[in-house]
Amino acid sequence: MNTIDSLLRHNIRALTPYSSARDDFKGAARIRLDANENPYDREGLNRYPDPYQSVLKKRISAVKSVPAENTFLGNGSDEVIDLLIRAFCRPGIDKVLTFTPTYGMYKVSAAINDAEVIEVPLTADFQPDTDAAWKHMRDKNVKIAFLCSPNNPTGNLMDSARVMDLLQHFGGITVIDEAYIDFADAESWSQRLEEFPRLVVLQTLSKAYGLAGIRLGMAFASKEMIAVLNRIKPPYNVNALTQTEALNQLKDRGSMVKEVKNLVRERQKLSEILACLPIFTTIHPSDANFLLAISPRADEIYERLSAKGVLIRNRSSVLPGALRITVGTPEENDQLIAMLRNFKS
Ligand SMILES: Cc1ncc(COP(=O)(O)O)c(C=O)c1O
Incomplete structure (x- = not known):
């Protein structure tokens, strides 16, 4: 050995x-x-x-x-x-x-x-x-x-x-x-x-x-x-x-534990809402503090969000249509959701 x-x-x-x-x-x-x-x-x-x-x-x-x-x-x-x-x-x-x-x-x-x-x-x-x-x-x-x-x-x-x-x-x-x-x-x-x-x-x-x-x-x-x-x-x-x-x-790990709980809850919320938006074909299940979303319009979504100062990660170069979205605060996630709802299919 x-x-x-x-x-x-x-x-x-x-x-x-x-x-x-x-x-x-x-x-x-x-x-x-x-x-x-x-x-x-x-x-x-x-x-x-x-x-x-x-x-x-x-x-x-x-x-x-x-x-x-x-x-x-x-x-x-x-x-x-x-x-x-x-x-x-x-x-x-x-x-x-x-x-x-x-x-x-x-x-x-x-x-x-x-x-x-x-x-x-x-x-x-x-x-x-x-x-x-x-x-x-x-x-x-x-x-x-x-x-x-x-x-x-x-x-x-x-x-x-x-x-x-x-x-x-x-x-x-x-x-x-x-x-x-x-x-x-x-x-x-x-x-x-x-x-x-x-x-x-x-x-x-x-x-x-x-x-x-x-x-x-x-x-x-x-x-x-x-x-x-x-x-x-x-x-x-x-x-x-x-x-x-x-x-x-x-x-004191108290605040870390609390934040992780919140982020996991927000991850679930974000995942369920994004899964209902027609611009995404898949929202993959996540064990982390981010979601992998797949869209045929990944580049366009990334560009339009960036232009408004909202940053997500475009991973379509490593996986077709892939966008990696970090789970933010409830307010940040709500703003992201509102913007994504504006994308018409
Ligand atoms: C899987 C993985 N490992 C390591 C790191 C980097 O960690 P650190 O900030 O401790 O260098 C990252 C950062 O994004 C990561 O995604």
Whole structure:
């Protein structure tokens, strides 16, 4: 069986990581003259932040029920996606597997790292086609498979039997991106890390927690995988302001839970109303905070809404007629509905 170590790029395995001043000394310092910082206090911001975010990880551990030592934090999950490809994919040789249409950054990060992307189309009901992926799963140069659940832009959860199929038969790293998991009625795969040593689960504070601006992504994985990510990350990849704000916001999850409830209710309302409008042929069921609507007039709808300053995402380049509509506040959704009602069939 492949281990994380055996899948790692040779240069990463041989890497001597940067050792920061904060790595060299742990304990209570009286006088800090080791990091070329400015000694004059600016509410602590004159100091470099904790490179391993230990206080924040403890809080996240309590919220997510994953041990802190199985947690890595990044400058958004986008940073983690890039770090994973860099750690495992030799430029020009190794490949990543995606199930399309899906979140665009897997492909972009792969291209930046010169890793070929194998795109296996999702089935008609937007599930990973593990039969079609089978021959790629056995290619030893396919190092990472990205699964997004709930998937962006289709909005649906991935069927757990198919996810299991991939986890059990793919010899590389399986990444399950759960950016939208808080809107879904499903347990996170982060609760099953012990069964799957090559599994990485991504989550983020950008969606349900409403903190896209602070850039905090989470990866949950085996300790060995966390050690790899810690070795290659920029030393202070999560800044002090982000660590403090995330900690404050995670103290009380009450408003997050309430907002998610509202958004799920609005998702249902929006979905039912849009399904009655003749300009749409399909409104796909969603486990996320957005809807995938299909219309033969997608481009026209997108243009006319944009002209009025109302932005939705035109995904017709990746899926014919597809518009991705984020669920907004009740007032925003009502305004959108009123505008869409004006489209005559
Ligand atoms: C599936 C998915 N993963 C990750 C991200 C990015 O998350 P972050 O803001 O943590 O970088 C997004 C953002 O749209 C997303 O849709």
